[in-house]
Amino acid sequence: MKVIVLGAGIIGVSTAWFLLNEGHQVTVVDRQPGAALETSCANGAQISVSFCEPWANAGAPLKVAKWLLRDDSPLLFRPRLDPHQWRWGLSFLGQCNDAAFERNVRQLVALGRYSHDALKGVVAATGIEYQRLERGILHFFSSAADMAAGTAGAELMRRYGVDRRVLGRDEVLKVEPALAAFGPQIHGGTFTPSDESGDAMVFTQKLAALCCARGATFLHETAVDGIDTAGGARGRQISGVRVRSLRHGRPRTLVADQYVAAMGPYTAPMLRQLGIWLNIYPAKGYSATLKLKRPNDASVVSLLDDTRKIAISRLGDHIRIAGTAELAGYDHSLTTATAQKRCAALVRRYEELFPGVADTTQPNYWTGLRPSTPTNIPYIGRSRLPNLWLNAGHGTLGWTHGAGSGQALAELISGKRPALQFGFCGDALPASKPFVPVKAPITART
Ligand SMILES: Cc1cc2nc3c(=O)[nH]c(=O)nc-3n(C[C@H](O)[C@H](O)[C@H](O)COP(=O)(O)OP(=O)(O)OC[C@H]3O[C@@H](n4cnc5c(N)ncnc54)[C@H](O)[C@@H]3O)c2cc1C
Numbered sequence: 001m002k003v004i005v006l007g008a009g010i011i012g013v014s015t016a017w018f019l020l021n022e023g024h025q026v027t028v029v030d031r032q033p034g035a036a037l038e039t040s041c042a043n044g045a046q047i048s049v050s051f052c053e054p055w056a057n058a059g060a061p062l063k064v065a066k067w068l069l070r071d072d073s074p075l076l077f078r079p080r081l082d083p084h085q086w087r088w089g090l091s092f093l094g095q096c097n098d099a100a101f102e103r104n105v106r107q108l109v110a111l112g113r114y115s116h117d118a119l120k121g122v123v124a125a126t127g128i129e130y131q132r133l134e135r136g137i138l139h140f141f142s143s144a145a146d147m148a149a150g151t152a153g154a155e156l157m158r159r160y161g162v163d164r165r166v167l168g169r170d171e172v173l174k175v176e177p178a179l180a181a182f183g184p185q186i187h188g189g190t191f192t193p194s195d196e197s198g199d200a201m202v203f204t205q206k207l208a209a210l211c212c213a214r215g216a217t218f219l220h221e222t223a224v225d226g227i228d229t230a231g232g233a234r235g236r237q238i239s240g241v242r243v244r245s246l247r248h249g250r251p252r253t254l255v256a257d258q259y260v261a262a263m264g265p266y267t268a269p270m271l272r273q274l275g276i277w278l279n280i281y282p283a284k285g286y287s288a289t290l291k292l293k294r295p296n297d298a299s300v301v302s303l304l305d306d307t308r309k310i311a312i313s314r315l316g317d318h319i320r321i322a323g324t325a326e327l328a329g330y331d332h333s334l335t336t337a338t339a340q341k342r343c344a345a346l347v348r349r350y351e352e353l354f355p356g357v358a359d360t361t362q363p364n365y366w367t368g369l370r371p372s373t374p375t376n377i378p379y380i381g382r383s384r385l386p387n388l389w390l391n392a393g394h395g396t397l398g399w400t401h402g403a404g405s406g407q408a409l410a411e412l413i414s415g416k417r418p419a420l421q422f423g424f425c426g427d428a429l430p431a432s433k434p435f436v437p438v439k440a441p442i443t444a445r446t
Contacts, residue, residue: 012262014406036204044311049112050192054376056095074309115404282369287322382426
């Protein structure tokens with residue numbers, strides 16, 4: 001079949017790769033001059049199968065309320081006159097209970113595992129190099145109360161078969177000796193040895209180049225302006241995609257058999273034109289990438305600093321510090337007072353943790369909009385239009401779930417059943433075998 005993929009982030013490019021594996025003809029459309037130049041560009045770099053808890057949990061409303069007025073809080077909700085933001089917020093509150101948390105974690109763990117295997121498969125098949133480090137993820141805590149919460153979290157995740165180990169301070173320093181200077185302030189940590197890190201943008205761009213080499217067409221600097229449909233109420237389907245070259249302004253309509261919407265946070269406004277309401281809202285985050293002055297003293301294990309809720313990942317002779325979330329609309333600005341404060345806080349924290357290790361005078365700041373759903377579970381599967389497929393809403397874990405989401409959707413489009421217990425949308429699954437829905441036992445969280 002001819003398939004058009006809208007969006008060349010990690011999700012769109014992974015989908016293109018696996019569609020090629022299934023023997024389809026693929027065209028990818030993106031407004032940027034290259035792949036992975038929006039949210040997949042400079043993220044936290046973590047392949048975080050085992051740290052996948054969604055933001056929504058029973059304790060979240062109280063925490064978020066406390067953070068509401070603080071400009072430097074990890075999660076900032078800026079109320080706007082935007083019904084989509086309120087709809088998202090209310091749905092999020094609806095997920096803040098133990099039953100929903102468990103149901104969501106189950107699916108996120110399943111997708112994470114499947115995706116990790118898919119990623120390993122792509123790396124084995126292609127030999128792509130992207131500063132990959134298979135050193136695990138270490139989450140460290142600076143207070144006894146946070147450590148107690150982290151220990152309970154590890155226990156919960158072990159119930160899903162996740163290997164998350166609880167470590168004392170000395171063990172934390174053994175796993176990552178570079179934390180020695182900050183050691184006295186560390187209470188302990190949790191460690192997931194099977195997790196990884198690597199540069200999502202480098203991976204995606206190299207995979208896009210390989211897709212081209214295998215015959216895919218990438219139309220860059222091409223904006224998707226709208227999607228046309230044809231047919232009556234029952235047989236309505238996509239008849240073409242209206243695109244416009246950003247170089248010459250020339251509009252045209254692209255036609256295929258199947259269409260995939262993988263436009264990250266922009267998927268929701270685009271599909272609203274068709275009466276398809278996806279609950280995806282942008283959650284703005286930041287990163288700072290610093291050149292290392294003393295690479296031998298820098299961390300190699302990917303880190304999560306619980307106090308500031310930030311990720312720190314080693315990328316060759318650079319270090320990436322990423323985190324925080326602002327629910328404040330589609331704002332990409334790095335120059336507002338809040339943005340500058342948040343970016344500066346990332347660098348300041350790195351200097352507290354690793355004094356003198358990186359050059360903090362020339363930080364490379366970046367911001368991206370996570371395509372967030374209230375559950376943190378992406379939309380993967382068929383929309384209610386039979387030839388329009390969804391692969392969007394990957395929130396905090398799009399790099400982790402990219403390869404698997406691409407593989408699963410390509411299989412669904414090809415009429416196959418992915419080997420994954422996941423709530424795919426629409427009537428995506430082939431009817432031959434009944435799909436066993438994910439069942440979550442309702443257990444109280446400790
Ligand atoms: C600060 C931060 C840290 C993060 N850290 C991690 C991490 O450590 N691990 C992890 O797993 N995930 C992480 N994430 C999340 C991850 O980066 C995202 O989930 C992922 O990049 C989403 O990929 P995507 O392909 O859906 O979106 P995108 O990468 O944004 O791709 C969508 C593409 O669609 C194109 N597009 C949109 N609209 C149009 C249009 N109208 N016309 C043409 N093209 C269009 C865009 O140009 C873009 O290239 C982080 C995110 C942030 C912000």
